[in-house]
Structure formats: C-alpha cells, structure tokens
Amino acid sequence: MLLPASRGPVSAAVIDAARGGDATVPPHDGDDLHGADTQLALWVVYELSYRGFDDAADDAEWDLRLVAWRRGVETAIEAGLRRRTADDVAVAREASDDLVGQLRALVAHVDGPPLARFLQRSATRDQVLEFLTERSVYHLKESDPHAFVLPRVDGPAKVALAELLYDEYGGGRPERLHSLLYADALRSCGIDATYGAHVANASGPTLLSNNVMSLLGLQRRLHGASLGHLAAFETTSTDPCRRIAAGIERVGLPEAAAAYFHEHVEADAVHEQVVLTDICANAVDADPSLRDDVLFGAAVCLRVDADAGAALMDRWTSEAAVAAHDSADDLVRSA
Amino acid sequence: MTRRGGEDVPVDGSPARREPVRARLCPDGPLLLRGADEVVAADGTVHPVTRPVVAVCACGRSGRAPWCDGTHAYVKPRRTS
C-alpha cells in the first residue's frame, strides 16, 4: 500500500514525515480533532504499526516527530471519549452487579442510528455499495487491532481471546480469513478490495471509529478498554448482519457479498457469548481494576460506531434532499 | 496425543484419549459447545462442526438451526418459577 493523499495541513505534515521528509509536525492544537484531516493523519500513523506503506521510511513507526504528535492527539481523543461516555458507564454500573449484566445494560442504553434497518428495507444499490466501501476500512484488517491485546492478558481470558481470534482468522483455513471473506464480497461487487484502498475517501467518523480500535489496542494501559470494545462490537453484530445480508440480496448484489454477513450472523452469535463471559468476565475476575475500562471501551465502541453510521445516513438524507430540491426546480421550470 | 475427530492410538498402545467435549449453557441464550465434531438435529440431519466453538440454539427460534443466530434476544425469557 502507498501513503494516501493528504486531506489538509495536518495529514500533509504527517504523511511527509512518514515518507522520511523533513516536515515539522506541529502539536495538535485542538482544532479538527474528529475531522477527516486529523483522523486520516492518525490512521496513517497507526498503520505504520500494522502493515505499513511501501513508500514510507522503514523506521517511521518510531519517528519521534510522529510519536510526539500521536501522543498529543491520543490524549485529547481519550479525554473527550471519557467525558462523553461517563454517563453511559455510570448507567451500566447502576444496572447490575456483574460485568455481563453491565455490558448488556450498556448495549441496551446506547441507541444507534437505524442504519442496518435502512439497508435492509430502503437503501438503493449505490448506497449499499457505499456502505460496503466505507466499512472496508475496518473489515480488510478485521480483528487486527484486538489481536494486540493477546500478550497483555493471561489465563482463561487469554485462551478465550485466542479462540475467538482463531475463528476470525479462518479457523486454520486461509480461505476463511474474515478479512478475505470481506475482500471477496467487495470484489464480487466490482469494488477495489486492495488493503487500505478506501481510506483516503472515508469520512472523519469512520476513520475515528477505526482509530479508536488502534488507540485501545496499541496502548497496554488501555487493554481492558480494548476488550470492552470487542464485547460491544460482537454483541451488536448478529441482528445488523442479518438485516444487511437481506438488503444486499434485495438490491440484487452477488451472493458472495451477502455471504460475509451470513457468516457473521452465525460467527458473532458465538463470539458474543465468548467475549462477554469467557473473555471479559474472566479478565475482570483476574484483575478487578479492569472493570471500568472494559465498560469504557464498550461505550466508546457504541458511541463512535453510532456516529459513523449516522454520518453515512446524513449524507444520504442530504443527497435525497438535494435531489428532491432539484426535481422541484425541474417542475417549476417545466410549469 | 489426541486430535479432534481422530481415533489416535498412542504408540504405547494405551487406550486412545481425546479432549473432553465441553458444553456451557448461556442464560437465556445458546449452548456453547467446544470440542464436538457434529451436532445432530431433531430430524436426524448431521451438522458438522466447522469452528472452534459453536453456539447451539436452545430457544428453538433460530433461523439458522441448529446454530444460534441471536434471535433468542427477542424471545421473552422463560419464567423460572
């Protein structure tokens, strides 16, 4: 993969530094924290710790300019997310004494946009394709952010996390890697399935929802939150996946595209049980101080993913408004 | 040495052993099954197990029986009294 085109001054400086250029990367100044420019820059910095870029300096991952910039942005994002989810975590703690009950209460408490329902019933073929493209930022590296947690836990939680990841990574069959199933789905629809292909056009909220996974996964201090994120993700998957599969079939896209989501109805019904009890509850039993971070991570997942879904739906709503406006103009003109 | 689905006989000729099959009931949810080779449905159809853990529907409402598909969350919990 090559470094993406920049989307503003922040990503321009970061991308130049990653390439080995001599750009100074000014510290984050509080502007545009959730905007596409800063979030693309952060995605690039994180990607240096995954598969990297063919045209980046080989040691850019530990370039001190990038590390310093990243720490400032991460601190601001984490502080904002802690403020934003404080009430959610409090609601969860009130609702139950046990962690599984608290996580379930959290999922019930945070409402998301009706994106899956919309895809199932009303989205156009183009909107379904747009959804698949936007989601590719994550699914082409599916589960990689949470895999960073494996060496940071031990005992039964480690065993269960390895078991879940083994399933995500194909269960011993390379052709069943979930990221590959998603690439197959994209290709069957004629969409570029190259790793990272759609990052440069993804919305700020989509990039943020990806970046928080890396933020929680790459910092050992936050590994409890990464597990909580995984719990919320898996626990809110089966019903949307069923609806999305139905939407894909409704608009007449190929079976391979629906197959990814059918597989996830079945897989995530398993993963939901494994992550709640075998991973999160065991991790908190082993280290009770993790409880609030597990709840924090779950709330983060629910909030940022709701934002990413809402951004997509807003785009479609405003397009529909423009189209309605245009056709009203046409009527006036032809009257 | 034991192997899922295998009938390995250790070289010393002692009786074959394999990992125990483990099942865990999830409250108001499926039965989590580890180490099984197949699940036989009520009509006798044999469903091979293809993942490290499977969730067998215990609520009777799954659209992907015998596997759980999350539908149990929309079924009223059984009264325990």
Ligand code: FES
């Ligand atoms: S137990 Fe999950 S659908 Fe029946």
Ligand SMILES: [Fe+2]
């Ligand atoms: Fe998956």
Ligand SMILES: [Fe+2]
């Ligand atoms: Fe999953």
